[in-house]
Amino acid sequence: MDLFEKQLSTEVVHQGGFLKVHRDKVALPDGKEAEREYILHPGAVAVLALTDDEQLIVERQYRYPAGREFIEIPAGKIDPNEPPESTAKRELLEETGYTAQEWLHLGTAYPCIGYSNEKISYYLARRLTLSERQLDDGEFLEVLTLPLREVMDMSLDGRICDSKSIVGLHWLAAYLGGRMRGVPI
Structure with a gap:
């Protein structure tokens, strides 16, 4: 058909x-x-930044369209002519202050297929080093470092409820469980 x-x-x-x-x-x-x-939509990236001791870097941020705060994984839109992997590295540093020595592309998803062409590329960042955040003007967020198990539980009980973060956590669990492979960047 x-x-x-x-x-x-x-x-x-x-x-x-x-x-x-x-x-x-x-x-x-x-x-x-x-x-x-x-x-x-120009496209976006989302980053699952995992510390050596299995803590995940997440953010608490007010999202105006939904009229509430969310706990979510770091993410951001791709700038014109910017490769997604560069966006991931830039956004992680800008929003959280972290850089990573190891990067894997986990996959790409389309979050709003009924009304948008937006696609989000997901990256796992490991071997993290903390430096200084470089937030954009008008960007306000709190960085949280939480045990991965707690973040997974938060995605199941509704405390984490944005689709971007849920997809990323699903893929992270599959990767850590050996059910999917990442592509080094």
């Missing part, structure tokens, strides 16, 4: 600082037409 939807026309409904909203007319597999609204 062919499920492909062919773009017939497109218009930019909104152009923001880094998000762009489109409204397209598409031809459906049955020949009918429909509209699709979606957000173009």
Whole structure:
């Protein structure tokens, strides 16, 4: 069965600082037409920073669209012409003050397939060294170092509830359990 939807026309409904909203007319597999609204996103990275003694670096941050604080893994958007692995290293240092000697790419996921093309590349960072954070202007967050087991429990009892962090923790557990491999960067 062919499920492909062919773009017939497109218009930019909104152009923001880094998000762009489109409204397209598409031809459906049955020949009918429909509209699709979606957000173009530059892509993002998420980092699972694991200390030598099995502590995970997480952040507590207020997220305006949801109107609440979240505990989450470090993450950030990819700048134009920036390779994702460079973004991961930059974001970890900027937000937490950590650098890592060992990096593995765990995978890539699409968190919002119903309305966005955003994709998040996940990295495991190990052999960490703490230096000074370099937060962006207007960025406020608290860095927490928690036992990995506690963070995993937090993802099961709802204290960690953003999809980015849950996917990352799932893949980290699979990697540490020998059920998946990472790709060194």
